[in-house]
Amino acid sequence: MRPRITAVVGASALALAAFVPGGSASAAPAAHAAPPAPAAHAGAALKSPDIPLANVKGHLAQLQSIATRNGGNRAHGRAGFKASIDYVKGQLDTAGYQTQVQSFSYNGATGYNLIADWPGGDVNNTLMTGAHLDSVNAGPGINDNGSGSAANLEVALAVAREKYQPKRHLRFGWWGAEELGLIGSTRYVDTLPAAERSKIKGYLNFDMVGSPNPGYFAYDGDGSSGGGGPAGSAEIERVLRAYFATINVPVEDTAFDGRSDYGPFIQYGIPAGGLFTGAEDYKTAAQAQKWGGQANTPYDRCYHSSCDTSSNINDPALDRNSDAIAYAVWTLAGDGGQEPGGETVYSDGLESDTGWTVNPGGTDTATAGRFERGAPQATTYSGTSLQLTAPGGSNALVTGAQAGTDAGSNDLDGGTTTAQSGPIALPAGAKTLSFAWNFAHLNNSGADDYLRVRVVGPNGSATVLDQTGAAANRAGSWQTQTADVSAYAGQSVRIVVEAADNGSGSLVEAGLDDIKITK
Numbered sequence: 001m002r003p004r005i006t007a008v009v010g011a012s013a014l015a016l017a018a019f020v021p022g023g024s025a026s027a028a029p030a031a032h033a034a035p036p037a038p039a040a041h042a043g044a045a046l047k048s049p050d051i052p053l054a055n056v057k058g059h060l061a062q063l064q065s066i067a068t069r070n071g072g073n074r075a076h077g078r079a080g081f082k083a084s085i086d087y088v089k090g091q092l093d094t095a096g097y098q099t100q101v102q103s104f105s106y107n108g109a110t111g112y113n114l115i116a117d118w119p120g121g122d123v124n125n126t127l128m129t130g131a132h133l134d135s136v137n138a139g140p141g142i143n144d145n146g147s148g149s150a151a152n153l154e155v156a157l158a159v160a161r162e163k164y165q166p167k168r169h170l171r172f173g174w175w176g177a178e179e180l181g182l183i184g185s186t187r188y189v190d191t192l193p194a195a196e197r198s199k200i201k202g203y204l205n206f207d208m209v210g211s212p213n214p215g216y217f218a219y220d221g222d223g224s225s226g227g228g229g230p231a232g233s234a235e236i237e238r239v240l241r242a243y244f245a246t247i248n249v250p251v252e253d254t255a256f257d258g259r260s261d262y263g264p265f266i267q268y269g270i271p272a273g274g275l276f277t278g279a280e281d282y283k284t285a286a287q288a289q290k291w292g293g294q295a296n297t298p299y300d301r302c303y304h305s306s307c308d309t310s311s312n313i314n315d316p317a318l319d320r321n322s323d324a325i326a327y328a329v330w331t332l333a334g335d336g337g338q339e340p341g342g343e344t345v346y347s348d349g350l351e352s353d354t355g356w357t358v359n360p361g362g363t364d365t366a367t368a369g370r371f372e373r374g375a376p377q378a379t380t381y382s383g384t385s386l387q388l389t390a391p392g393g394s395n396a397l398v399t400g401a402q403a404g405t406d407a408g409s410n411d412l413d414g415g416t417t418t419a420q421s422g423p424i425a426l427p428a429g430a431k432t433l434s435f436a437w438n439f440a441h442l443n444n445s446g447a448d449d450y451l452r453v454r455v456v457g458p459n460g461s462a463t464v465l466d467q468t469g470a471a472a473n474r475a476g477s478w479q480t481q482t483a484d485v486s487a488y489a490g491q492s493v494r495i496v497v498e499a500a501d502n503g504s505g506s507l508v509e510a511g512l513d514d515i516k517i518t519k
Contacts, residue, residue: 001144001178001207001260001279001303048330049158051151051322053315059150060142062087064310067140072306074135074146076177077109081134085112088133088153088174092116095160097172104176104187111176113184118159121169127333128171129155129204129325130185132178132261139306143313144279147210149174151322155329166333168201175261178207185261189268202236203265204328205274210318211300213293214277216244217254219262221273222480225253229262231391231436231478231514232271236332240273243327249320250290269391269478275324277317279303346424346517350395355422360496365415369509371497374401376511381407384473386440387509391478396436396513399499412501412508420456421495421515429519430489432482437465438511439499440476445469448502451510455485457493469506476509485517 063084067073070080085101092099097116104111114133131148135141156172158164177183189197205219218240221233228234233256244251254276256262262272278299288295302308348354350373358364358371376398379387386407390396397419400410439451449469454461464483485493499510 048323048326049162051154051158051319051326053319053322055157056150056154056318056322057310057313057315059091059153060146060310060313063146063150064140064142067135073137073139074133074141075137076106076111076134076180076183078137080140081176082112084133084149085114085174085176088149089114089116091153092156092172095157097156097160102188104184106177106180106183111184113176113188114174115188116156116172118156118164118170118172120165121333122167123169124199125167126169126171126200127202127204127329128173128200129206129329130173130175130261131206132175132184134176134179134184135308136179136304138304139302139308141308142310143208143210143212143300143308144303145178145207147208147313147318147321148206151209151318151325152206154322155326158326159329164330166330168333170329170333171200178261182258182261182263186264189264197268197270200265200270202232202332203262203270203272204236204325205260205262205272206321206325207260207274207276208279208300209275209277209321210313210315211277211279212312212314213283213297213299213301214314214317215283215287215291215299216249216251216317216320217276217278218251219256219273219276220253221271222482225255228479229256229266229273230269230271231480233266233273234480234482235434236271236273236328239328239331240275240324243324244320247320252287269388273328275321277314277321344516344518345427345430346515348421348515349393350390350397350513350515351393356397357420357422359418360420361418364417366412366417366501367414369400369410369412369501370417371397371399371419371499372401373397376401377403379403379407379411379509381442381507384440384442385476386411386442386507388438388476388478388511391436391513396511397497398511399509408507412499412510413505415502416498416500418496418498423492423494424517425492426485426489426517427519428490430517431484431486432518433464433485433495434480434482434514434516434518435512436478436480436514437467438476438478438509439467439474440509441469441474442507443472444503445474445506445508446471446503448500449506449508450498450500452498453481453512454496454498455483455488455493456496457488457491459491461496462487469503469508478511478513489519
């Protein structure tokens, strides 16, 4: 976990902002309970394995020994880091993974990323799990980030032991030079060909999951605390939180602030999520009452220090988080990414014609940029992103998919455009609608411009998204919206999306994708 900085670093020019949590030794929270099996998905019961704490701590002991033999650290450019890479690679090679070491140069020293692919699964729908393996120069980095690296390693080994063959392809990564500014993970994501990068449909990041005075934090995928991740991140957050709900451990949000290796992934619109037990910030009295431990002391008093050794670990926190990682991998990979406890009853990624109708009522007034199902081309105006490429796959429901000669060529103009889905038969128990949406405009927009999504049933309709324009530049961003549709269970419904450019020549773009209903 890098310290707080506000500079732009790395080839992908990530803007790095302030962070939330921080660390210190303390009384342990309540004893760990054995996790139950995840709920059944797609007709098959998927049970994530219990991750043996002793195995995870065995990996930490190896990392500690490596640091002790190599100047007390495992930092970028030092022999201790290369030995750490070799140790993890050896474990994975023996287990049957296809591994590769990616080398790079930074600050005059050679760094390494380790990538491990589990054979099988849909490579066009890859779920990746990662952690940085390097320490700072000051210490061995056993919590930061031996803990995340060891937990991910043991989950990967559990995949092999269980001979798990999920629908999605599984890939694991261990990053170098994170402590110097996300260098390794940035290099990996930036140098992937665009076609290969687009195959990564989710990234799980685990950086510091055994802090001695732990908090329990999940990255804020749904934006409930202010800044969510790319579309699909909310689902990852829900899966991680669902595990902790089964063991009655409350979870708080932590921000996607660019401080760890999810940063390069979310910059490319890849859904991300992860867990964190705190670094140098202080645990509050309310948090100590909720989680145990010491109030008004750091989550990790040895953060980036020589005392970040194998004794700087809270066993219950490491155990819980290791099991949560396994739960997330099994749940998200087992059925292509549905929410735990929720069977998918309808899904439309707009890749094929599923019966959408444009201008179903014959009342649309737009003269250009009407909704269409197509592969949207990115458009910008003076640095403001407007139309975005699809968040998953190639197609989306968008206002004028082609870019044209300038940003205003195929944007929505002249009034309203409407698109309506085909009929969707919701079974008993149908509960949650989720979808990705984008609404962007320039400062020539106003409150008359809007994007609305409704669910229409035989006895009325409900508006589940209502975004209006304003006299300000609003950059495009795929976001996830969820809504309770249990009132429509057992009925046939349609989804109706409507966008409007009712101002005088406003530059407006809108889109919808990745529609799913679960029960």
